[in-house]
Amino acid sequence: MTRLLVAEFFKVFTTKLWWALLIPVAVVAIVIGFAGAAIASLPDVVDEAGLTAPAVALTMPISMQQTTIFAVVLGLIGGAGEFRHKTITTTYLTGSSRGAVLAAKAIVYGGMGLLYGLVTAVLCATGAMINSGTASFPSAGDTLVIAAAGTAGVIIWTVLGVGIGTLISSQVAVLIVVLIYMLFAEGLISLILRIPQLGLADIPPYLPGAGSTALQTDHGISAFADSFGDEAFGVNEGLEALVGTPGQLSWWAGGLVFATYAAAFLTGGWLVSQKRDIS
Amino acid sequence: MHDGTIEVDGLTKHFGAIQAVQELSFSVEPGSVTGFLGPNGAGKTTTLRMLLGLVRPTAGTATIGGRNFEQLGNPARVVGAVLEAQNFHPGRKARDHLRCYAAAMGVPPRRVDEVIELVGLTPAARRSARGYSLGMKQRLALATALLGDPQVLVLDEPANGLDPEGIAWLRNFLRTFARSGRTVLISSHILAEVEQTVDQVVIVSRGQCVYYGLLDDLRAGQRRRVLVEAADPSALVEAMQTAGIGSIDLAHDGRLSVSDVDRRQVGDIALAAGVALYSITEERTDLEHVFLQLTSGQFSGGQPYGYGAPPGYAPPPGYAPPAGYAPPTGYATPPGHAPPAGYAPPPGYGPPPGYDPAVGYVPPAGYAPAPGYASAAGYAPPAGYAPPAGYAPPAGNAPPPGYPPPGGYEPPAGYARPSGDGPSAGDGPSEPSPYARPQDDSAGDKQ
Numbered sequence: 001m002t003r004l005l006v007a008e009f010f011k012v013f014t015t016k017l018w019w020a021l022l023i024p025v026a027v028v029a030i031v032i033g034f035a036g037a038a039i040a041s042l043p044d045v046v047d048e049a050g051l052t053a054p055a056v057a058l059t060m061p062i063s064m065q066q067t068t069i070f071a072v073v074l075g076l077i078g079g080a081g082e083f084r085h086k087t088i089t090t091t092y093l094t095g096s097s098r099g100a101v102l103a104a105k106a107i108v109y110g111g112m113g114l115l116y117g118l119v120t121a122v123l124c125a126t127g128a129m130i131n132s133g134t135a136s137f138p139s140a141g142d143t144l145v146i147a148a149a150g151t152a153g154v155i156i157w158t159v160l161g162v163g164i165g166t167l168i169s170s171q172v173a174v175l176i177v178v179l180i181y182m183l184f185a186e187g188l189i190s191l192i193l194r195i196p197q198l199g200l201a202d203i204p205p206y207l208p209g210a211g212s213t214a215l216q217t218d219h220g221i222s223a224f225a226d227s228f229g230d231e232a233f234g235v236n237e238g239l240e241a242l243v244g245t246p247g248q249l250s251w252w253a254g255g256l257v258f259a260t261y262a263a264a265f266l267t268g269g270w271l272v273s274q275k276r277d278i279s
Numbered sequence: 280m281h282d283g284t285i286e287v288d289g290l291t292k293h294f295g296a297i298q299a300v301q302e303l304s305f306s307v308e309p310g311s312v313t314g315f316l317g318p319n320g321a322g323k324t325t326t327l328r329m330l331l332g333l334v335r336p337t338a339g340t341a342t343i344g345g346r347n348f349e350q351l352g353n354p355a356r357v358v359g360a361v362l363e364a365q366n367f368h369p370g371r372k373a374r375d376h377l378r379c380y381a382a383a384m385g386v387p388p389r390r391v392d393e394v395i396e397l398v399g400l401t402p403a404a405r406r407s408a409r410g411y412s413l414g415m416k417q418r419l420a421l422a423t424a425l426l427g428d429p430q431v432l433v434l435d436e437p438a439n440g441l442d443p444e445g446i447a448w449l450r451n452f453l454r455t456f457a458r459s460g461r462t463v464l465i466s467s468h469i470l471a472e473v474e475q476t477v478d479q480v481v482i483v484s485r486g487q488c489v490y491y492g493l494l495d496d497l498r499a500g501q502r503r504r505v506l507v508e509a510a511d512p513s514a515l516v517e518a519m520q521t522a523g524i525g526s527i528d529l530a531h532d533g534r535l536s537v538s539d540v541d542r543r544q545v546g547d548i549a550l551a552a553g554v555a556l557y558s559i560t561e562e563r564t565d566l567e568h569v570f571l572q573l574t575s576g577q578f579s580g581g582q583p584y585g586y587g588a589p590p591g592y593a594p595p596p597g598y599a600p601p602a603g604y605a606p607p608t609g610y611a612t613p614p615g616h617a618p619p620a621g622y623a624p625p626p627g628y629g630p631p632p633g634y635d636p637a638v639g640y641v642p643p644a645g646y647a648p649a650p651g652y653a654s655a656a657g658y659a660p661p662a663g664y665a666p667p668a669g670y671a672p673p674a675g676n677a678p679p680p681g682y683p684p685p686g687g688y689e690p691p692a693g694y695a696r697p698s699g700d701g702p703s704a705g706d707g708p709s710e711p712s713p714y715a716r717p718q719d720d721s722a723g724d725k726q
Contacts, residue, residue, distance in 0.1 A: 003353075007383035014375035015368055086366040090423060093331060094355040094383040278333040279325065 004095055004104035012112060017077060021070040022119060029063040029120040033127025036062075037136040054138035056128045057146060057224040058243055061217040063124040064117065064150030068157040068212065071116045072178060075158040078109045079165020079269065080174050089278055098273045105162050106266060113158030117151025142223040149251050153216040153258070160208075160262035166269030169276070182209060190245065205254070208261040210245045214254020217244040282344040283309040283357075283430035283462035285330065289339035292325050292486075299325045300486045302339070307464050307479075309430070312457045314477035314494070315466040318574050322486035323466040324362075327435050330464075331360050343431055355384040358431040359424030366420070367408035373419050374404040377426060384427040394422040399448075413440025421449075431462040438472050450476045470570040484574040503563040504528075505545050507535045510555035518552035519545070534558075 012018050036059030039045060040052050047053075082088040095101040125143070128136050137143055161178070168174045190204035204210055221244060225235040240246055248254060285307040292300040300322040307313040317323050328334040330341040332348030343351065343358050351357045367376055377391040395404045398418040408416065417440050424432060432453070438446050453476055457463045467473045470480075480497065482490040490497065509515040512535055516527050519537065526538035537545055542561045549556050 003383055003385045007379050010375070010379040010382050011368075011371075014372065014379060015370045081368075085368045086363060087368055089333060089362055089366050090380060091383070092333060093358075093360055094380050094427075096352060096354070097349060275335065277328075277335060279328055 001100055001104065004100055005108060008104045008108035012078070012108060018074065018112060021074050022116065025067045025070050025116055026119055026123050028066045029123040030127040032059045032063045033124035034131050037128035037131035040136045041132045052132065052135040054224055054227050055136040056125065057138040057142060057220040058239070059128065060121060060124045060146050061150055061220040062243060063120050064153060064216045065213065067116050067120040067154050069179070069182065071113050071154045071158040072161040072182065073175065074112055075109050075161020076165040076174050076178060077171060078105055079162040080169050080171035083169040084171040092278060099270055102166055102270050102273060106159050109158045109162045110155050113155035114151060116158070117154035120154065121147035121151060138223040138227070142219065146220045146223065149219055149255070150216045152255060153212050156259055156262045157212065160265050163262060163265030163269040167265060167272050186210070205245065205247055205249050206257055208258055210248055211254040211258030211261065213244045214248040215251050215258055218248060218251035218254060284345070285343055285431065285462060285464055286345070287326070287330065287341045290326060290329055290336055290341055291338040292329060292334065293337045298486055300329070303483065303486070303488055305481045305488065305491050307462055309462045310457055310460050311478045312453055312463040312465065312476050314473040314480040315464055315483070316470055316473070316480055316570065317468065317483035319468050321483045321574065323483060324435055327362070327433055327466060331358065331433060353384060355380070355427035355429065357429055358433060359427060359429035360433040361417070361420045361424045361437050362435045363420070367416065369409035370407055372405055372407050373400060373411070376408065376419065377422060380423055381426050386426055390426060394425045397425065398422045414442055414445050417441055418445070432456060434465045436466055436468070438467065470567050474566060482570065482573050489573045497569060498566060502539060503561060505537045505540055505542050506530060506560040506562060507537060507545055508557040509535060509549065510557065514552055515549055515554045518548050518554065522548050
């Protein structure tokens with residue numbers, strides 16, 4: 001198993017994909033971090049007490065949500081790319097079992113998700129600090145929780161990508177399907193489910209994207225809203241609609257829902273790969 | 280260290296309605312190079328992939344050293360495989376490709392440079408596979424296969440894309456590899472490509488085994504004939520029959536085709552008989568032709584060597600002689616001719632496991648109906664061959680009383696593994712004497 005982990009790490013770092021995807025992640029994080037802090041520092045936005053709103057509590061989750069797109073692409077190509085280039089033949093010929101290969105990939109790509117999440121957190125914070133020092137940060141504890149929850153979301157997306165990539169194994173198809181789902185389809189499905197007459201309005205928070213969003217944004221939204229103290233009425237709901245999803249679960253419940261989806265896809269990928277003929 | 284014996288037993292694979300591989304059985308011993316031959320689409324690649332755990336068999340087993348691929352633990356240390364030329368990430372440098380898989384096998388990084396050196400890729404090691412030629416990709420694939428210093432090497436069409444120098448190098452390498460007590464299984468659709476390399480061959484056609492045995496035995500079955508254009512063919516035929524040459528055929532272009540005789544002998548007879556000869560040509564079936572006949576599924580009287588099935592040949596299922604096919608007068612099997620050791624009835628005609636001689640018997644290749652056996656339309660030995668009603672073997676060609684229904688048929692030596700535990704080549708129905716005709720003796724001497 002250790003051998004396969006080392007092999008998968010080598011595979012990731014001997015092609016350009018991992019840093020080609022990390023560049024936009026880094027750029028987006030630093031720009032969003034900087035821009036958020038800049039907006040919060042505008043004279044019109046700073047409140048009477050002269051306090052700057054903790055913009056990082058929102059910009060970091062937003063950066064993390066952008067990072068998930070690149071992380072899932074990395075995971076999908078990690079799972080399906082070997083089928084595309086037919087290197088899966090050699091991989092299976094050199095692995096003790098197909099299950100072990102998939103487990104090694106899930107762990108290694110989870111590690112890549114961790115890297116992407118950490119880069120996002122650090123660069124988003126850096127962007128904010130370049131603009132206005134620590135003025136737009138929430139408390140240190142909140143910042144850490146926000147960064148950790150956001151990174152967890154990125155890790156799970158990457159592992160989920162490996163699972164779906166192994167399950168479907170057609171790289172082009174899997175990229176199209178997953179990106180369309182992430183960017184458009186789930187939003188549309190949620191809208192339809194929220195039509196009151198259908199009586200299905202309880203379902204949308206349990207969709208994978210909503211679970212992930214709750215995990216990545218919920219704590220930040222609370223921290224941001226709390227900074228308004230007594231005037232916070234309605235801010236939480238408004239931000240949920242804007243940054244997260246309406247009526248979303250708490251960050252840990254959303255994380256649990258999302259992790260369950262990832263585990264299901266990984267299991268599906270494992271089951272299918274056991275029976276698949278490599279020809 | 281694993282014992283590198285490859286055992287394939289009753290291996291079967293169906294892709295939906297397509298029967299890619301049917302009841303295939305053979306074994307490959309360490310120290311030998313085995314050619315796995317057949318036309319494209321015969322099921323070679325599927326078989327190799329089943330052996331390597333990449334394709335799940337519908338039935339049967341394929342083991343290496345007595346174990347399934349999944350049970351090998353660190354499989355690349357036991358078996359190395361070259362399956363396709365294309366299986367590289369285009370953006371990964373060759374050396375990095377090898378480092379990835381060296382890590383997966385747990386072999387030290389210096390082994391990477393060793394195999395690069397071995398296959399002659401050192402100058403290109405730091406280039407990505409995108410810029411590689413097909414031949415370079417084959418070398419890289421071989422380097423990958425050799426990384427784990429395996430006991431068994433499986434190669435699927437490895438000569439594709441290799442230049443003549445590369446092919447020569449590969450041949451030499453495989454022989455050396457096998458001589459060190461290791462096992463090589465190499466597939467090809469061109470017999471000549473592996474002819475100089477292999478010791479034994481497994482020939483498949485349409486997913487079934489049509490020949491399994493030593494290459495030398497297949498080679499021994501090569502036959503020759505003399506084509507004669509005579510002023511008076513019938514006089515020449517008469518003269519030759521008087522001289523004891525029985526295997527005379529009328530070629531489609533009007534020439535006489537005389538099997539298994541010397542050119543000079545025919546010339547001498549013609550001179551003695553006073554028949555003018557306009558041309559005389561000697562031909563020899565080459566191994567490739569034998570291979571083609573084994574795998575083509577049917578033979579036609581119109582082809583250049585249309586005078587009989589080669590040794591080891593057994594009509595595959597679905598065989599039907601062309602309409603109008605009739606064994607020519609005077610055609611007979613030369614004495615001493617027998618299917619080589621290694622003759623294997625194809626599946627469907629009763630493969631050795633569960634072989635029931637009473638049902639599945641097929642006359643050995645080379646068995647030919649005697650003169651006068653007119654069966655233009657009816658000659659079609661079906662599975663469960665039974666002589667047609669009214670079939671009466673002419674005197675002289677009749678099996679002796681007590682003609683043993685080949686109950687004792689067992690695969691002769693060479694069919695079983697070379698350890699010699701099988702019956703010898705003289706056993707069973709391959710005994711030529713029941714078919715021999717006295718007047719053929721002289722012809723036989725010339726063989």
